[in-house]
Amino acid sequence: MSTQTITAGRSKTYDVVYVGVFAVLITICSWISIPTLVPFTLQTFAVFLTVGLLGGKRGTMAVLVYVLLGAIGIPVFAEFTGGIGIILNNTGGYIIGFIFSALVMWLMESLLGRKLWVQGLSMILGIIVCYAFGTAWFMFVYTRDAGAVGLATVLSWCVIPFIIPDIVKIALALFLSSRLSRVIRINN
Numbered sequence: 286m287s288t289q290t291i292t293a294g295r296s297k298t299y300d301v302v303y304v305g306v307f308a309v310l311i312t313i314c315s316w317i318s319i320p321t322l323v324p325f326t327l328q329t330f331a332v333f334l335t336v337g338l339l340g341g342k343r344g345t346m347a348v349l350v351y352v353l354l355g356a357i358g359i360p361v362f363a364e365f366t367g368g369i370g371i372i373l374n375n376t377g378g379y380i381i382g383f384i385f386s387a388l389v390m391w392l393m394e395s396l397l398g399r400k401l402w403v404q405g406l407s408m409i410l411g412i413i414v415c416y417a418f419g420t421a422w423f424m425f426v427y428t429r430d431a432g433a434v435g436l437a438t439v440l441s442w443c444v445i446p447f448i449i450p451d452i453v454k455i456a457l458a459l460f461l462s463s464r465l466s467r468v469i470r471i472n473n
Contacts, residue, residue: 300343303471307335307347308354311383312361325447326363329415330454332383333390333408337462338471340399341391348387352380375430376443378422382415389414401463408455416444 314331318324336344351361352372360367362380372380386408393407420439427434 300346303339303343304347304350307331307339307344308350308361311335311348311351312354315361315363316365318363319450321450325450327454328363328383329386329412329451330458332386333411333455333458334462336387336390336411337404337408337458338466338469340471341387341394345384345387345391348383352384355380373426375423375426376419377426379415379419379443381422382418385418386411386415401459404462405455405459408459412451412455420444 311328311331314327317327319326332348335347338344339347355361355367356369356372358368362371371377389411390404390407393403393410397403420436420443423443424434424436424439427439
């Protein structure tokens with residue numbers, strides 16, 4: 286067996302381990318609920334930190350693993366919930382939106398590299414994509430189940446209360462991924 290084959294196998298093993306560890310990190314952060322007028326979790330923080338540290342490909346895989354684990358019923362979502370019913374519920378679009386956030390970050394990384402400003406911009410665009418997908422999903426499900434609801438109402442319920450906390454989470458994820466990437470050598 287050649288050294289190149291051994292190195293490639295070891296690299297794939299590391300990839301699987303990183304994806305698993307960061308899927309667990311997203312899970313743990315989803316269980317942490319900060320009580321405010323509108324309680325929020327640290328899921329988005331973990332998604333952005335994951336992609337910021339692992340890079341687009343492995344970061345997106347970790348987010349996808351997290352969502353799939355929840356979809357099959359493992360209680361990885363907020364409040365220790367899981368199952369396809371959570372995803373098909375009003376707010377499930379925001380969970381699916383995490384995948385799109387990671388994909389946006391991966392795309393920007395592919396086009397512009399892993400510079401700090403690129404990561405910051407990609408996190409901002411990622412949260413906007415998550416908000417857009419989640420809000421559209423919420424409106425569809427809510428209208429189907431309870432009747433028509435206006436965009437302004439949904440934004441006041443599902444987006445506006447989370448803007449400032451999400452900006453703080455993005456700043457923290459950007460800072461930590463920048464600092465930790467100097468200490469933790471994860472080959473991207």
